[in-house]
Amino acid sequence: MTIYALSSGPGLAGISVVRVSGPNTRKIISELTKKGLPEPRVATRRKFNKIEDNDLIDEGILIWFPGPSSYTGEDMAEFHVHGSKAVVDAIHSTISKVDGCRLAEPGEFTKIAFQNGKINLLKAESISDLISSETEIQRKQAMKIMTGKSSDKFNFLRKRLLKILSNIEAKIDFPEDDLPSTILKNINSETKNIKQEIQKILNDQKVGERIREGFKIAIVGPANAGKSSLLNYLSQRDVAIVSEIAGTTRDVIEAHLNIDGLPVVLSDTAGIRESKDDIERKGIKLALEKAENADLILIVIEPKSIDFTEFLSNFGSKKSILVINKIDLGFDHNNNEIEKYETVKISIKQEKNLDKLIKLIKKNLTNKFISHEDVFITRQRHRTNLEKCVEHLNNFEKKNSIEDFDKAAEDLRLATRSLGMIVGNVDVEEILGSIFNDFCIGK
Numbered sequence: 001m002t003i004y005a006l007s008s009g010p011g012l013a014g015i016s017v018v019r020v021s022g023p024n025t026r027k028i029i030s031e032l033t034k035k036g037l038p039e040p041r042v043a044t045r046r047k048f049n050k051i052e053d054n055d056l057i058d059e060g061i062l063i064w065f066p067g068p069s070s071y072t073g074e075d076m077a078e079f080h081v082h083g084s085k086a087v088v089d090a091i092h093s094t095i096s097k098v099d100g101c102r103l104a105e106p107g108e109f110t111k112i113a114f115q116n117g118k119i120n121l122l123k124a125e126s127i128s129d130l131i132s133s134e135t136e137i138q139r140k141q142a143m144k145i146m147t148g149k150s151s152d153k154f155n156f157l158r159k160r161l162l163k164i165l166s167n168i169e170a171k172i173d174f175p176e177d178d179l180p181s182t183i184l185k186n187i188n189s190e191t192k193n194i195k196q197e198i199q200k201i202l203n204d205q206k207v208g209e210r211i212r213e214g215f216k217i218a219i220v221g222p223a224n225a226g227k228s229s230l231l232n233y234l235s236q237r238d239v240a241i242v243s244e245i246a247g248t249t250r251d252v253i254e255a256h257l258n259i260d261g262l263p264v265v266l267s268d269t270a271g272i273r274e275s276k277d278d279i280e281r282k283g284i285k286l287a288l289e290k291a292e293n294a295d296l297i298l299i300v301i302e303p304k305s306i307d308f309t310e311f312l313s314n315f316g317s318k319k320s321i322l323v324i325n326k327i328d329l330g331f332d333h334n335n336n337e338i339e340k341y342e343t344v345k346i347s348i349k350q351e352k353n354l355d356k357l358i359k360l361i362k363k364n365l366t367n368k369f370i371s372h373e374d375v376f377i378t379r380q381r382h383r384t385n386l387e388k389c390v391e392h393l394n395n396f397e398k399k400n401s402i403e404d405f406d407k408a409a410e411d412l413r414l415a416t417r418s419l420g421m422i423v424g425n426v427d428v429e430e431i432l433g434s435i436f437n438d439f440c441i442g443k
């Protein structure tokens with residue numbers, strides 16, 4: 001099958017790039033240009049015509065990438081045309097007339113590249129992360145993974161597991177030839193070392209995932225304290241409705257922000273209060289859940305929120321900043337409870353002390369985003385596989401210690417497989433769909 005898709009962004013643009021990959025690429029080039037193949041990998045000016053009636057669609061640049069030294073490993077071509085919807089539609093429509101050609105699915109070019117051994121799964125994911133990166137720190141992380149340090153580390157650990165496995169298998173195959181005791185000792189210490197190294201990668205405070213997905217901040221507080229006003233201020237647009245009517249915000253409203261290059265997902269929630277309204281009560285439940293899962297909570301109160309001590313105790317255990325809003329109305333509470341919190345007094349109305357609040361948020365973020373590691377876990381998928389690997393290694397150690405080598409070997413194989421799933425050195429058909437579906441079309 002030959003696939004094609006617009007690989008540049010949709011909408012008006014100076015130039016749009018339509019990419020083609022597959023065995024019929026040569027045919028598409030010759031039928032659209034009515035000329036032979038241009039020199040490989042050299043930008044060549046050509047006229048592009050409709051296959052059916054020779055009508056000139058556009059004039060642009062053609063680049064021909066013969067397989068296997070192309071992105072996907074197959075024959076590929078790029079048609080650089082003027083970035084108009086009509087031009088791109090006409091190019092797509094005429095390519096579709098060639099037998100065995102269809103529009104690419106999301107991520108399909110990269111999926112083929114993986115299947116043809118051009119890239120591993122981690123690299124494929126990092127390409128997707130690079131495309132969707134919005135902040136500098138996200139771009140840097142994607143590039144770090146793309147350069148392959150994480151893959152190298154996981155492959156190295158896997159090789160070491162395979163080495164242990166070969167020793168255990170030798171033990172099974174030649175039970176009477178006792179293996180030298182140094183080898184058996186090595187098996188134990190090596191397994192322990194590998195487990196420790198994996199544990200170290202797992203104990204990363206989820207930096208990689210936070211960078212990829214954004215640091216989660218929940219704004220919670222009593223009704224009318226100014227939570228939605230704060231969300232709007234920080235995101236510099238009217239994301240949420242602000243009103244003096246208590247109970248205005250019911251759903252969770254999220255905004256993705258870039259605070260000095262750090263990605264943040266800020267959620268505004270329903271004000272916490274006793275409510276008879278069914279929908280509002282649901283919103284309050286969601287608010288509490290958001291707070292529970294947040295990396296940082298901004299508790300917003302106002303001078304009139306007299307009874308906030310009980311409220312505060314709800315969130316006491318979580319990392320939070322107490323934001324006392326509307327200080328333009330005066331604030332004279334002397335409350336011991338407040339002392340326990342990192343507190344900032346602001347007025348959104350008068351734009352007072354908001355810089356202090358942002359500084360405080362940044363201070364919290366910066367500590368969480370610092371990692372000197374080159375090996376990152378960026379997805380739950382990696383974490384789950386590493387955890388499974390450790391679990392299998394624990395089982396292996398138990399069985400190995402009672403010399404049940406057959407079963408121990410099986411646990412070791414499972415551990416190796418879990419590790420292999422991360423980079424993609426095993427049969428990974430089952431996980432391919434879920435990974436490449438996150439891509440955009442044309443990648």
Ligand SMILES: Nc1nc2c(ncn2[C@@H]2O[C@H](COP(=O)(O)OP(=O)(O)O)[C@@H](O)[C@H]2O)c(=O)[nH]1
Pocket residue numbers: 222223224225226227228229230241242243244245246247248249271325326327328329346347348349350
């Ligand atoms: N005086 C004063 N009013 C504010 C301030 N911030 C927000 N408000 C008002 O307080 C009301 C409730 O705000 P809103 O953001 O909807 O509160 P929420 O229910 O916590 O989301 C609105 O009428 C806002 O205009 C402030 O700093 N000072």
Ligand SMILES: [Mg+2]
Pocket residue numbers: 227228229240241242248249269270271
């Ligand atoms: Mg609100």
